[in-house]
Amino acid sequence: MKTLMLISNGFEEIEAITTIDILRRCGVKVDVASITGSREINGARDIKMVTDTLIEDVDVNGYDALLLPGGLPNAHNLRDDKRVIRIVKEYDKAGKVLAAICAAPCILERAGVIKNKNVTSYPGCIDESAVNYKKVKAVRDGNIVTGCGVGGAIDFALLIAKSLGKVEEAEKVRKGILYDWPLE
Amino acid sequence: MKTLMLISNGFEEIEAITTIDILRRCGVKVDVASITGSREINGARDIKMVTDTLIEDVDVNGYDALLLPGGLPNAHNLRDDKRVIRIVKEYDKAGKVLAAICAAPCILERAGVIKNKNVTSYPGCIDESAVNYKKVKAVRDGNIVTGCGVGGAIDFALLIAKSLGKVEEAEKVRKGILYDWPLE
Numbered sequence: 001m002k003t004l005m006l007i008s009n010g011f012e013e014i015e016a017i018t019t020i021d022i023l024r025r026c027g028v029k030v031d032v033a034s035i036t037g038s039r040e041i042n043g044a045r046d047i048k049m050v051t052d053t054l055i056e057d058v059d060v061n062g063y064d065a066l067l068l069p070g071g072l073p074n075a076h077n078l079r080d081d082k083r084v085i086r087i088v089k090e091y092d093k094a095g096k097v098l099a100a101i102c103a104a105p106c107i108l109e110r111a112g113v114i115k116n117k118n119v120t121s122y123p124g125c126i127d128e129s130a131v132n133y134k135k136v137k138a139v140r141d142g143n144i145v146t147g148c149g150v151g152g153a154i155d156f157a158l159l160i161a162k163s164l165g166k167v168e169e170a171e172k173v174r175k176g177i178l179y180d181w182p183l184e
Numbered sequence: 185m186k187t188l189m190l191i192s193n194g195f196e197e198i199e200a201i202t203t204i205d206i207l208r209r210c211g212v213k214v215d216v217a218s219i220t221g222s223r224e225i226n227g228a229r230d231i232k233m234v235t236d237t238l239i240e241d242v243d244v245n246g247y248d249a250l251l252l253p254g255g256l257p258n259a260h261n262l263r264d265d266k267r268v269i270r271i272v273k274e275y276d277k278a279g280k281v282l283a284a285i286c287a288a289p290c291i292l293e294r295a296g297v298i299k300n301k302n303v304t305s306y307p308g309c310i311d312e313s314a315v316n317y318k319k320v321k322a323v324r325d326g327n328i329v330t331g332c333g334v335g336g337a338i339d340f341a342l343l344i345a346k347s348l349g350k351v352e353e354a355e356k357v358r359k360g361i362l363y364d365w366p367l368e
Contacts (some may be wrong), residue, residue: 014198024230135363149361152362160234178306178333
């Protein structure tokens with residue numbers, strides 16, 4: 001299993017890093033590719049990350065899933081990038097997993113792949129009347145996996161792993177990170 | 185309110201980034217300082233971050249709290265660094281907030297500041313019989329705030345914010361990130 005994350009400046013750090021970290025813990029390969037032309041990108045809360053690679057340096061056909069973190073302007077940068085929209089459409093046609101969190105479902109909306117589907121997002125980021133909007137941390141509908149935002153990032157990442165067949169691994173990671181320990 | 189995070193290679197990405205991100209959302213200034221001599225550091229799941237500064241370039245007296253993320257070997261690097269242990273002891277004497285998550289409470293243990301206190305950690309990372317060990321996501325005892333690991337990172341960060349007087353802000357952030365939305 002090999003996944004591609006596309007990302008740019010203004011990405012939401014918890015959403016991006018949680019998705020990468022949890023998927024790698026589940027044994028899923030994640031390549032993080034910047035669309036900005038620079039591997040060094042700056043998050044919405046001013047945390048600097050160095051990505052693995054650039055979009056122009058990867059063979060986008062070589063992946064099983066696309067990962068789209070939120071954060072602004074990152075989600076709008078991705079939505080307004082024709083290369084990204086083309087990849088989303090191609091992956092959708094091929095039945096590959098498309099995962100987007102928080103503001104990033106607007107990218108799936110622009111590509112026309114979530115109409116009438118069970119979808120969540122940060123409130124107000126997509127036309128909620130054009131989908132079967134779910135007020136939940138994370139939801140899957142076929143090849144579409146969406147998450148509500150920072151507060152659902154771990155559940156979103158675990159659901160992506162499960163959607164890629166890593167069901168036992170996701171359960172093991174969930175336990176290993178002590179996600180079920182009580183608050184107090 | 186101004187806080188200092190000390191960090192090195194092998195840091196746990198979700199724990200470090202969640203703490204920085206949530207605290208900044210709460211209006212707390214966070215300076216992230218590498219102890220490695222290089223601002224570019226590599227996490228336990230191979231995510232590269234560029235820190236704000238280096239430990240040798242900050243005035244450690246200018247902060248209200250110390251933040252210690254987990255991940256190995258990061259937590260052991262910090263524990264075995266005499267500068268870090270000296271800072272922990274000084275902050276403790278001054279009653280400043282000392283926050284550590286996952287494996288990082290071993291740094292507080294080495295500095296001798298958590299004996300008989302209410303503390304959590306990732307299981308096996310400290311001598312649990314020498315503290316009043318709590319199997320919870322996050323716990324505070326006076327100036328000591330500890331978290332259990334990745335699965336408690338958001339609660340740990342919110343508890344640090346509250347310990348720094350940002351009670352209303354923490355509640356607002358908790359709601360804003362949709363932490364209370366249902367799983368499904």
